[in-house]
Amino acid sequence: MKKLIIILTIIAGGFGAKAQNALPKFTVTPSEIDALTENVTIVFDVTGSAVDGLTDVYIWAWAPGLSPSETLLVYDQGSPSWGSISQNAKLDPVPGDPKKFKLSLPKTVTRNGVQVTFNNVAELFGVGDTPGKIKEFGFLLRSQDGSKQTPGDGATKVTLLPLEFTPAYFRTFPAKVSNKDVVTVLLNLNLLESGENQKLKIAGDITVSVTLLKANGTEILSVENAATLFTSQKEYSYTFLPAMLGAFPAGTSLNDVAKCHVKFSGKVYSQAGAAETVQTKVFEFEFQQYN
Template sequence: MMMKNILKILLLALLPLAGNAQTVTTSPAVFTAEDEVTITVDVSGTSLAGHAGDVWIWAWIAEGCSTNCDAPTNIDPAGGENTEDAKVTRDETNPNVYRITFTPVDFFGKAPSEIGKIGLKLKSQSWGDGKQSDNDLTVAVQPLIFIPTENRTFPVKFTGEDVVTLFFDQNLTGSSDMKSVTEIYAYLFVSGQNADGTDFLDVPKAQWSDVGSTPELKLTDRGDGIYSLSLIPEVFFDVTEGATITKIGYIFRNAEGTVQSDTFEAFPLTEE
């Protein structure tokens, strides 16, 4: 009997923790201070849950900044032009989920080197309302390091649900023949794991002979010898339902397939 009572007490103590489902995610999962990012916050289990009025983000630079680290929109009570950029959007299907999209350097008015981590809370118009997300949340910002190379991906790390862009720099290619190609295509293939635990290897978007007649594999000419192709892995590739893509292989080539670059690889995050 005493053991049962102890178990009941422990369960009751854990209930408040289980009810607080406050979470934060970003898209893309990895970003720099100069990238546009969408921050999504679930306020379930907080005093803001079920709130029907407008909601704002209260944000600050939690790492890398020495002075004036609050966002210029941190004004209480919120409302009016000065806080308009901090207003978040409520999800249409889940009223406890909110999103906001911004570029950190613009939102904070700081240099990239001063933005290493963003701290945030969501709140109703006034702190005095007593309606806000419970704990300080933080999201990491990657350092802005760019070294020109023949190929690169942005972001460097990504999930299967993120938009990833493959870049080809014609000026830096190791293939002299590729330097004169005017229409560039990508031969793309993926590896990963099926829902049943079996592996799949080098599954192509299109066969080598079909790449030149597949419009979605043609790169966009961005000028100055830079070409790019953007895609969402889980949407772009034809893999079985529930499969996880762990690696993307790609070769840049001409439409005919007679001229090509080296083989490159990109590794998305396997966990959200």
């Protein structure tokens, strides 16, 4: 009988230990994020995990390949130390559910006496200017003193979508630009949209019309049917400097230029040789304010 009790105790102990080793469940919203996605929330369900029952749960997260690899949340200055985790790493409780905690971005914290806001995962790991460096991050949940922790072997990790260039029917270079910068507009007819005149696919002599506008939509000046260049990426491009696009009407200046309309035109020829002009829709983009 005694032996049986001992065996049952060992088995029960084993199950108990297993329960305490359970991985925390987590949900990332939105479900697919990259290093620059904003307004991200991660909800952790600690039921059955080593930190189940704690009122204060901390996150210890790291991104392979970075140095230091730990998130800036876990230390206020110097380098990360397991023994002295920052209060910034404390997860927020989910109201009404004591077993759930969350990490929401943007998150504003104080580091080394300075208030800092992390808008995305890249900024959480200090690579906001080089987000391409972070592909995934692993995490564990722990108590403040580190005596309790969920497995830290990478079993719980968030994989980020790669930051990839996406070809577009129309784009500008740079992607965001001010009215004082050199601007290149590009059209990719291989990505012709369904609502467009499909004859554009076979059009030649592609030209472009560019119009500069005030914030209220009033036209300031325009250039009609400027020649385009066909690039190695099979895009039709036109480069301009807003200040040099044309003569500004009296009473207007470059400072009034807030947005831009761009329309491409091409020619298709019938078998009889008659030319027909086909046009894209009007693309609009706004100029940024840069110093």
